[in-house]
Amino acid sequence: MARHLRARVLVLPPLLARAAGDHLERHGRDPGPGEVLPPVLVLLTCCLLCWAYVEAGGFGPMLSLPSRLPPGQFWPVFLPSLNANISFWATVALNIPDFTRYARSQRDQILGQLGLPVFMGLFTFVGLAVSSSTEVIFGQIISDPIRLLGRIGGGAGAPAALLAIFGVGLATVTTNLAANVVAPANALASLSPSAFGGFRRGALATALLGAALQPWRLLASSESFVYTWLLGCSALVGPAGGIVLADYYLVKGMELDVGALYSEAPRGRYYYRKGFNAAAMAALLVGVLPVVPGFLHKLGVLSDVKEVFVLLYNNAWFVSFFVAGTVYWLITTLERIVWKRESS
Template structure:
């Protein structure tokens, strides 16, 4: 009898789930019994039996999923989804202390756009204290998603593009990361233009007054001389970008105290020469109560949007933090830093009325008006340093990582950053900065409609659905059986929630930029609160659809991080 001549001893492979998902083996249905299980056979000499295509007991995938992910020696990410810039940070790479995280924010905050932000609100009719309060409230509200999104970066050592794979799928993650990259490219252009203005300030008047170089070209929207200064600063930044994330860390760490000192010096100069801040303190609101609230909410959205970019890709930095404590301590200072620096911007701007007889809201123009060789040199150093620290950290890292995630075999952090810089030129930032209204309503509020839904979906996925438990090995696996493969590598639920959440904002946006006629008040109101609306609507919709479809069920057992924090 066959039963006496053949005995099978079937033992499920203890790491079958990991092997199939992380090493891209064939699916179980296509494997023979011998391939699927260790097989021990004893044959009678006269009997030959093929074991192919025989049925076998199904594996318990639930139990397989609870296996802890492999440590470094066994971690073999799919090369299609990874390179050195995308792999989880190792313990020795966790070098950011709480002070260094705080220094990152000091470097980000101290810059011309922040100086200009509250001043723009005063230009639109707010009192000085209303402008500062709006900025502080916005950043207090932003602090929650900032810290919450930073948690998986520190816990698992993963960047924003890799985190997005959990909710959008290993291929679908390109959608949110490229949208974030698009905004980063625009901001890179704006900051670079500001740095170019600092170089323009240094030039002799004989050159600046040359009719051939200073005449604005209609097709370009600026003068050849200013455009050349813009390109010069553009090139200067690339030298720092080429050093990678460690160069950025050193720049932020050592620049922070210098920027604080220069900011305090400017404030002291304004106070002494204006005889105090009486003029600023006497400025009252030019708005009625209804007008104030009509301005407050879009301004609140604009201020949240100001750092909503970094709040989205903050794992790109917190993955280098020594511990969760360090990343939290380093970030809770953001509202204070923003409030303090916007106060400086308003105080100095208001003092120019007393000193020069007119209001000078642009700090670069102000420093040029002060004059003197020493002042000019300090101005160039200060503005350049402030601009570079903000621009590289906030506007290069995310787009560069997005491009690496798009094609790890073709892009590295360096060439991704280079392409980001090229796209920054295409945004023509001198047009975006032509007025306070275009800066706040067109640019800041407009892109918040892109970032809000992404943030809502990622946080709902990580905290409510995944319960903070991610399988890092599978985030780097392209196996169709992987947890984050969904439908062909795309989580259609997340993408649908993203699109549906943005749709109500589009009519208001098109109306604001002048592509269509006036939109209904309801749609304008939705647009003015674009970040809030899209963040909560897309997040809620994603949660409901995920529960209905059964996707994104959280694990019942905690998965150990691949590279645990060093403290």
């Protein structure tokens, strides 16, 4: 769990910085902390890896931790973890236009995202290597970055502790706040401009709602965070992503009428039925249904379900993504066929 958190903390800044830099440059202002500070995070991460390398005695001891899974247990653990990790990032994937819209051109936004796989791989390696090295250094595995930084600070004195606090605070301010606040704040402000009055109130409402959800309880264990929260969340973000991609690539052929996207005319191209895309809503429902029994079983509502439902839930993102996308494509295809027949 902590490895995923650490990866997210450190991978997003390059993309956010690029988008923010384009926006600020276009408006004639100097780049702010969102663009200047991400390299500092990269530097601090390199320092953490170097510390682990020196203290553990090289990459050999750092990467010598053997697998603790019994034979035959790899896939039952790997597949839910993979889906949970995809769900973790799928939320950002759905709202990435909140950042890429500030890019000056299509080329710029593509270049801004090319670094994501590279940084994701590098920082995942750092998380794995450093977590593994803690058994050699401290005699126990410490995967929680806060606990690890506390142990490092305890052994190296106040300067190391202050540096650790600075790094965590920097990551929170420059990355986590942006990644978790921008999308819902924009959504709330767009949903009801009169109630929220713009982005600032939407961001405040998001912060209050986030605190009300008590995330510290979700993070209390991997069971609640990975197997309940993230897998359950993947059953919603999966079909949303499948519908969006099916609509753009298969239904609309990668062509959008930008003006019509902002039109409220009842006969507008994207007005659908009284402003609602019934096909998308139906596909979303169908995409979620297969994983509901497994989710209720995980919550303890259903005491016994067939193994197939457990398997579907453990692969919730893949199942809901492909089911919803396929159903949406089929519905829209049938609608076009019916419309052509009626028109002729």
